[in-house]
Amino acid sequence: MESEMALHDGGCHCKNVRWRVQAPTKVVAWSCNCSNCSMRGNTHFIVPSERFELLGNSEQFLTTYSFGSHTAKHTFCKVCGITSFYYPRSNPDGVAITYRCVDPGTLTYVEVKYFDGQNWENSYNQSNIASQSKVDSGN
Numbered sequence: 001m002e003s004e005m006a007l008h009d010g011g012c013h014c015k016n017v018r019w020r021v022q023a024p025t026k027v028v029a030w031s032c033n034c035s036n037c038s039m040r041g042n043t044h045f046i047v048p049s050e051r052f053e054l055l056g057n058s059e060q061f062l063t064t065y066s067f068g069s070h071t072a073k074h075t076f077c078k079v080c081g082i083t084s085f086y087y088p089r090s091n092p093d094g095v096a097i098t099y100r101c102v103d104p105g106t107l108t109y110v111e112v113k114y115f116d117g118q119n120w121e122n123s124y125n126q127s128n129i130a131s132q133s134k135v136d137s138g139n
Contacts, residue, residue, distance in 0.1 A: 002026075003108070009055075010102040012082035016061040019085060021097055022051040026109040029099045030129065034117025036067070036074060040083060043112060044096040046132035052085070052095040090115075090124055094133025 003026035011018040027045040032038070065074045072089040076082060084101035088094065099110050115127055124130070 006106045008097075008102045008106045010084060010097070011055075011058070012061075012077040012080050012084045012101065014077060014080040014082075016079050017058045017077045017082075017084055018055040019058065020053045020055060021047055021095070021102075023047050023097070025107060026111070027099065027107060028111050028113055028132070030096075030115045030127075031112050032115040032117040034115075034120065036072075037117060042083060042098055043100070044086075044088075044098050045110075046088065046091050046094045046096050046129070048133050048135045049087075049093055049095050050135070052097075089120075090129045091133035 003024040005022055006025045008021050008023055009018070010021070023045065029043045029045045031043045036042075061078050062075050063078050065076070066072060069089060073087040074083060075086050077084070082101065083098060085095050085097050088096040099107065113127070115129060116122065
């Protein structure tokens with residue numbers, strides 16, 4: 001999916017965690033049914049880590065949860081509990097942005113694809129999700 005690049009601002013509900021990300025105006029977001037994403041209802045798009053910037057003093061309001069392989073780092077706000085971004089197992093060189101946490105006005109289209117996190121390895125191999133955090137992938 002081709003679209004122009006834009007700077008998207010976003011963050012958590014209480015606005016203590018704020019970030020900026022360079023990403024297309026049209027994105028592919030992933031809805032995952034793994035044990036963590038399904039409980040949180042998270043749907044996210046992935047960007048290369050160099051296109052993500054944590055703003056201001058946001059770091060002091062973050063805490064991290066990991067489980068299983070401990071590759072994914074599920075960050076969330078200590079105050080309101082919202083996971084506005086995290087570091088995914090599928091793309092440890094990228095950042096997963098919760099698309100509903102992007103401030104209104106810059107995302108023009110979100111295509112939702114499904115990632116079968118209950119069958120993680122098979123879905124990973126079939127989905128091409130790993131390409132989403134590569135700079136040359138069009139993201």
